[in-house]
Amino acid sequence: MVDLLRKVVRRLRNRDARAARAAKAAKAAAKAATARASSQLEAGAWGAACESYREALRVNGGKKTSRYALAKALQRRYLVPFEVDGDTVVPIPAEAAEAAFTEALFELQAVVDTDPKRVRATYFLGRHFEHGGRYVEAAQTYQLALTRLETVDEPWGHSSRLAWMFRRDWVAQLLNADPDADPRLLRSTEAAEALPGGPSPDVAGFIDATVTHKGLAVTGFVLADRGDDIDIHLDGRFLVRVTADPGKRLHNFGITLTHRVLDEFPSRARLTAFTDTAGLVSKGGAEAIIVDVPDGSGKLPVLLDDGYRVNKKGRLSEPGAEAADHGPRYFRAYRRVHAVFAEKLGKPLFLVYGTLLGCYRDGALIPGDDDFDVAYLCAATDPKGVKDETMDVMAALIAAGFDVRIAIDGRPFHLGVDGVGIDVNPLWQYQERVFGFTGHALAREDLAAVTPLDVGEVTVDVPRGAEAFLRDTYGPDWRTPAPGFRYYRSDADLKELRKARLTPSEVRRFAERVEELRRDNPGAGRFLGYAVPDNPDFE
Template sequence: MRIVLLHFIKHSIKPVFIYRSLWLAAVHHFAIAAESIGWHRLSYLLFLLLERRATALSTSNRISAFKIKQFVEFHRAKNEWLGNTNRVGSPDPLFRCQVKEQNFLTRPPNRFAGRYSLEFTHLGLRLDGFLSNEAVGSQNVALWLDNQYIRSLPLYYRKWAPPFFHYHIKREVIARFPQSSQLSISTMEGKHLRFRKSSAAKVEVPHGDSTIFDYLSSASGIDKKGFLSLAPDTIEARQQRYLKIYARAQKYFSQSFGSPLFLMYGTLLGHIREGDFIQSDDDFDAGYLSHKRTAADVKRETMHLVVDLVLAGFTCSFNRNGRLFRLRLKDDKPDVHLDVRPVWYENGYIWAHKQACLPLEISDFEPVRTEILRGVEVDVPKNAERVLAAYYGEGWKVPDPSYSNASQKVPRFVTRKLKSVCITPADYQEMQAQIDARRPDYPEAGKLIATGLYPLYPLEDYEANCEW
């Protein structure tokens, strides 16, 4: 009963925090309910109202606008299309996808180990769930499709709450599903979780090509972010491209900004520990030292830096949390970028996204050491080994395939501090206005892209500029 109550509270209360309005949260629930029972015209009108609200928030100081605008746009467009009796050609293949109950059980033979929900969103298929008290102590749950193991999902523990999980199976994976399949979730010991009143969910994907099992059997998989894992040769080629972007960016940082761009996190770990990238590492982490002493000043400095980078010909973007920033060259695809963040010292600690509050000093970072990675000069913090030990722990020299930064517990004061460096929609509009005003003098300028505010449709334009 506690699990049912928590599940209800989560899905009922969450919109209140997103919209900061009880009546808009009520509209949200009515819109979702209308869509679920096929009242698409009513749902369309309700989501249209919510979309207007989301558009108004796109110039506000509410970071939540980055997360709700495309969700509302997706459901508004979906119900507009489904409610049109003369519809032809879906503008989005996910509009036809559905989740239904499978294997309805009025009296399950065994007590379920928890419950979960499924929902198609603009990003793909979202899974949310809780485990019962009996399952406390587990670290993962198992995801199954047509009784075949797909991957494990990490569990999160918080005070006063049972273990929970959330995961998004992204669009590129959904496209490989069978047109009709059975999805279930179980503990690693084999006890099933409950979906509505069933032991499994029926997932209908009309555009699915049924290649998911062939893909998984070829030693590939689905990564922790819900995307298809890249093949080794693709990862190696991408790492080479990262180094080309880094070389261009490092020149700008050193000559124009006055602060070197150094390796961080997994990229630094691979270089120091193995003399190369970590074999499966498909991203590139970098940072630069800010000598500002407050989060507010660091944020303003970073905003000015990003404007200057765009005018210098780079394309910069930021995620749906407003975290600055991703950096790429103008001719690169959206998913081929450097993850860059400011690093600063405040109140006795070194701070940096993601989740870093480290007992280090400025002197651990500068002056940087210049070393060679695959024939390219790269900068690393002065005491790189100490930085790695502070972030990963003293065991950083021994590879740990199970390590996940997302599963680490982070004190609330750390998340609050780092959140204060994230930009708001109003900040983005200010930066974009500066770029537009100065663009005539910079014909080779790049773009500044707010991923969460970019129009979803047409999908081809979105995917040419943003990643999922």
């Protein structure tokens, strides 16, 4: 009897061991398939990536993460009219795009129906319905996403709420036209007529444009070796240059033309994009995107003739002579804030980013640059400590009479000083990198000491490692102006940066703290909360 029991126990153990080995092998196979799919996506091989994600689904039992990843890969296949096979651009047939749309809908619906915590997947499903012209379902799904978002206390929650509300209202306007609606809801885009035969093998990349709560979001990618500077044209006229991110095999780019720029658009215009090698195409292989702005003034060509330009942030910059008049106001505001940092906080306040670049390289602010970037070095060296320290700094500045707000994504912070805005960047070292607006391969010592710099008749502080900072931020050619330069942050850096952003509940608690401070200090400034799209300083 004892021998029999021992045999049974051995058989059970062997069965469990085989099951564990099988589970381990399946997990490894799913991980390998997912890694392969990610690499294929980066190369523009949408079809191959989809097949790899399907393989991961087959071996991992249909995990929601794999379903969601597959749906996002399928979106590329139905939105982008071509894919890349090695070095060859291959048009995607219309029937293949339709099949990808249907499959993506099935996978997304499965995720949304079974996991209410997948809040962003719910919004993505709404976008999917909208792309397919299924506006009733899109509006319903956007509302579901907003309802589920109410349970989220993450830095991205506030900005997502604004974006998702706009999408819901924009779709609702399509379903029930209201001539008295917010004019922004009447603005729209559509792909122009497609060329027969699909995209040329020499196409430079893909471009899309969507009206959002911020403005016209123009996004896309260019293929490797086909140029990184994208010139965007409106009705055949140059509008703005955007530099793509060269960090991956597909060089992504993006810019949002604010609604204040769209105010001056013609009522209907054609938007096109080119690199120095070829043009970009949009959905269906179209070479242009039609932008409808029914309330547009049509004054943009005249403004451009008068010297206005669209800057890298998608805003209208004044002609150089008028912009130069802001310089003294910025420097006076900087000196006021600098004094508070020195006297009340015991910290030097120094120039960074575009302000440092212009003053150090050119001895002046960059013409058309519409912000003033400064920074201080945090004592804290972890994201949680940085948040606590930053809120203490903001409270001290409010007590000194300055107005403070944070960016829409919870990133601190912006000062209002005598009618101009100062962007203050807390810098901190964490795991051998320095973080601020982006991540830097610098040491704390590069920023711990400052040195005076004369800019005209004004003296400012700059980090002693100014050239190392500029080289890390703008590259080895930082001395050569690059008007289309944009910041592109790595996924790893963004993961750390987001940890130092304020959540909605933290913003509410800080607002309560400021109200108590103001009761005891009538001369205190205000906490203005989040930036809003209608604010001219919004970004």
